[in-house]
Amino acid sequence: MSHEHTRPASGKPAILAEGLKKRFGETQALRGLDLVAQEGQILALLGPNGAGKTTAVRIFATLLKPDAGRAEVGGFDVVKQADQLRSQIGLTGQYAAVDEYLTGRENLEMVGRLYHLSGSVARRRADELLERFGLSDAANRTLKTYSGGMRRRLDLAASLVILPPILFLDEPTTGLDVRSRLAMWEVIGELVKGGATVLLTTQYLEEADQLADQVAVIDQGLVIARGTSDELKAQMGGERLEVTVARGSDFQAAIRALRPYSEGELQIEREQRRIIAPMPGGARLLPNVVRDLDAAKVQLDDLGLRRPTLDEVFLTLTGHAAETPEGQPAALVSQDQPKERTLA
């Protein structure tokens, strides 16, 4: 016999927020956040540190009360029906919220008991999850001996104990190495295929791109753009061609050669001898561009086609660089590498 996800009341969105506001002292964390996730969708909340992503998730998970506005999860009001709501959700936080001194099995059993499963069901479910997450061998070891990736998997397993129809994954891959991140992506993909509604927060454009049906870009407590990841990319101007010339004297010739291919204004950075041309679908145009530059006798240091980084998304959408609480540009924090296809 198999147990499918229990569905929230149909006809209503699985997650809904209207005008959510939340202030912490001087900081206005949320300034009227609106959000909708349909049943079975994976919605990515994309934004830099301090954008309000975690605050929003905490309101949905009943950990915080909003100052204004309202939110529903699975058809239950986050404030008035918090008790019923909690049996519909699973929450996995930024860092593994598991007890280091308990074994993997003890942690999962404890969570099962606290979801009010019977002792024997909680035990069997713990074993089942350990097996499915490849942690059976480590089941009887305390979490102190687990690697970061293993802890994160156990943490995710803990939020799946009762197969809640709605899952909140708050930066599930932050701080993980590349291999663990890919493994986590695979797991999240599985979940959604199985019909769960997932709200995922992330600082990584690529993560939202890979996983989400819908992306909401959030900055300073507001959703500033939403749509599928393709729609957003189009909105941001898609791909861009970056050209660095070898000699400053070639600059004008290069600009003349690039202008016919550019969709919109060229961005000219004279000091770096760099020209950036918005060029959606640039791969097809690239041979012609190279030929024209060559014909104009422009010597190149570098030429590459790249997609916007998260930092540029923010520049485009907000007109200001995304700032983190530490005052660093988001791109430095998010380690979001531009996708480059450079021709030597």
Place this chain on the structure above:
Amino acid sequence: MSSLTQSSIGTLQPLHRSRFYWTIADTLVLAKRQLIRVRRIPEELVFGTIQPVMFVLLFRYVFGGAIAVSGTTYVNYLMAGIFVQTMAFGSVSTGIGLADDLQRGLVDRFRSLPMSRSAVLTGRTIADMARNLFIVTIMLIVGLLVGFRPTGSVLGWLAGLGLLLLFSFALSWVGATIGLLVRSVEAAQSAGFIWLFPLTFASSAFVPTSSMPTWLRDFSEHQPVTLVVNTVRAFVLGQPITSDGWQALVWCLALLVIFVPLAVWAYGQRTAR
């Protein structure tokens, strides 16, 4: 990793029981968690025991000779003070533990589960009380080794122990409130201890209050540590119980009435960072 979204176990539906049933059941689950941790971190228990042993030795052999008490030996006088001090200092670990859970995001997880609100706190305070009972037993053995000769009846001992545990439970809730309000483990450590020093030393735990200046006596004779120490001392030494007895009881209950709701409220407000 096939089929994460299915389970071969028939039903993952919660059992239907009364709210009261779940309050007790959740509390036991979390008390069990706490006791497993005590077993896995034996060094915490060892140091929690060494500290009061040092106090016993310090006061028995270093200061004790210079402190005059009437009606009994100093070591007989001292031990009730040590018991109560051990209970009081134990409350700090309740706060540290909760601040740690908060920092690690465990409180977030617990608060997102459909479990009883107070269970995290009650489970911990009960487990801490059990831990304190263990340490007091060790203290009693150490006391007997250094010349403690209690003369109270078995009934008196049980009553004394009961009061000690009640006091320990009440102070654990104070510690819990502090731990939840200050958020960081380091702050819980210092904030947890700071108020306990004047309370335990400006009391009858180690010296008779009659040797103190009047202004200090007015404080020390009415504060809960003195009242509990006097009562426990009377119980274990078989002395008559004065009005301190019911005053001690009222203090314990008053602390519970104030700090249980306060801690539960703070728990409901707090999230990691």
